[in-house]
Amino acid sequence: MPTTTNIIFRHSALDGIDFKESIDLGLVCAAFDHQVNLIFVDAGVNSLIAGQTAQDLDDKNQVDIIKGLEFYDIDNVLLEQESVENCSLEVNQLIDSVQIKSRQEILKLNLAADHLVIL
């Protein structure tokens, strides 16, 4: 049974370094054969809006890496439904290959995880 690590994203990709550090952590955990779930809540769900261009801010487009995570065996990119609604987002505004789960479903995943990291 692989170790499960859930990583919670609470801030948008352009708000500080938490997004990048969380992604790095996820990649390291996946390299050590952890089952990694990336879970976006609160303002973190804004990270997954399609068509963002951080290059306009002379920054690397961190969100692009989300699209390539499956190559690193990270298949579960989850958003909390309540947070999506609070941010007035529609599903068609988000990048592909993300799953939306209710807060209750997120709780179940968190309770089942071996590690829960919240940055």
Added chain:
Amino acid sequence: MSSFQLHLIQKSMTFADFEINFARYTALGDSILFLNDSVFSLASIDFHSDEFLKLTENCHLLALSDHLSARNIRQNITASIQLIDYQQFVVCAADACKVISW
């Protein structure tokens, strides 16, 4: 191995934020430890409300005594919160199956 999770609350937050995060991460029988600036929250009126007490009635509420004293709010917290010292903190962390910082 104990089955309870230990939640470390380190930043001051509103009751609304506490309630949302509580719903995301906690289970019956968990311990919730307030330390650092989160102890300021305990002095607020929302953290004395029936709503707070009902929400957390199946959890073990703790606060780090030195952090309350340092902020001079020791008198302003509800009786349902147990004050602990660093040694008890270590024992609690060692006993928990998982330690989660919000």
